[in-house]
Amino acid sequence: MRSIVLTKGVPDFSEGAVSFDEDGHLERGKTPTVMNPNDEVAVQAALQTKVRHGGHVSGMSMGPPGYSDVLKGAMETVYTDDSYLLSDRELAASDTWATAITLSAGLETYQEEIEDIDLVFAGFKTADGETGQTGPQTAWAMDWPIVTHVLALDIDPDERRLRAKRLVEGDVDEIETVEAPLPCFVVTDPEFEPSYRTASHRLTHKQLRAETTDRAADHDEHLTTWDHEDLHLDSEYIGLDGSPTIVSSVDPIPKAPSERDATMIDPDDGDELRTVLEEFQPYAAEAGE
Template sequence: MHSVVLTKGVPDFREGQVSFDEDGHLERGATPTVMNPNDEFALQAALQTKVKQGGRVSVMSMGPPGYESVLEEAMGVYADDLYLLSDREMAAADTWSTSITLSAGIEKIDEEPDLVFAGFKTADGETGQTGPQTSWCLDRPIVTHVISLDVDEADGKLRAKRLVEGDVDEIETVEAPLPAFVVTDPEFEPSYRRAEHRLRHKRLVAETEERVEEYEDHLTTWSAEDLELDPDFIGLDGSPTIVSGVDPIPKAPSEREATMVTPDDEEGMEEVLETMRPMAGGD
């Protein structure tokens, strides 16, 4: 059973990590890049599949050379091998040309994947389009909003429960033939009910923790030429999306007053300690 997980690098939006220019626009070069948080659910789903079915888990991303750190982070969750699709020709791609590139990368892997996993949506785009569009390029059945899944390799089927949101949230159980495409929901929870599965999960996590220290030995990088991609269909030239404008991100107003205290201000430090002491005692 071979699974491929798609991931993307996004700005680290945690407080204190994001850098903006004077107009309120995000400065990507000055903001750390991390693995898209929703992609961890896809990684957990692929890991669960490996624990129960065996096989191999590959992780793939499209981006600049700096995205190697994103793949390193992904391997920290779990991966047997890593693929980075990186080329200036791929830059400034919208979701459509990204999907074309990713589908070409998936098709180039020597072993056709039984399952391709993607996260719900990215923290910097929020469109949720890349997964379904990549599935369309691969001509595979797709199951979205997956919160649990199981694979019947003998029957060549995927059985999944998916969250259907509406006036009242419902759980829908569906089947799809393999090979298939899965988009995990943030509500996805891996399940390891059997003791042998829990032990195998523990062993695989320990193995990937060792492997991540030398992740570059497990990394393959492909250019547009390697993937035999037409420059007219990838990157900015292959993107039909037209951005009419970008609004600055509003700066949140401060809701609390702050008193600055330096370490050499003995009186001020004593006041800080007096303020914190009741909290440290649990009061």
């Protein structure tokens, strides 16, 4: 079973990690990059497939050279076997359409140079764009079937079919069971949770974790980088030139209002420390009741 997981690096939006300029615009150069949280779910789904059916899982990302750290993170945490980075200046400023064209070229190149692919996993949406379009657009470019909002899945290797439970949102949320032939795309729902039901599955999972430790420490040896020429892409159809999306304006992110006042004290000042103690004593008394 040969699987590819599409991953993306996004700004770390955790408290204290994001950097903004004085106008409230995100400063990407000063904000750490992490794996898109929904992509972590997709990688877990690929790992579950590998544990149950064996095979090989590769991580693939399109972005600047720094995205290699995101791919290394996938290897460290969910045990991908190797990594593929699609990267050069011609790919910069791609919208979802140009990104999908590039990713599909990466998948086709993988099949030509490495091996045929059975499954491609993608996250539900990215934390910085939230369009949810890249996975479906890439599946369209490959002309492969796609199953979205996947909550659980398994594979019949002999029949080469995927069976999945997917969430259907509406006035009343429903779960439906669907089947699709391989190769196909899987877009995981954020509620997907991997399941290792048997002792052999859990043992395999443990073994994979041990095998990956040394591989991740030497990630560069397992990283392949392809530029647009390697992918046989025309620069007119990728990057900014190949992106039909027009951004009419960008609004600054408003600064969050302060929810409480802070009083600074000198830890060497006994009177100030006594004031703090007096402030907390009523709460200590309540806790003891």
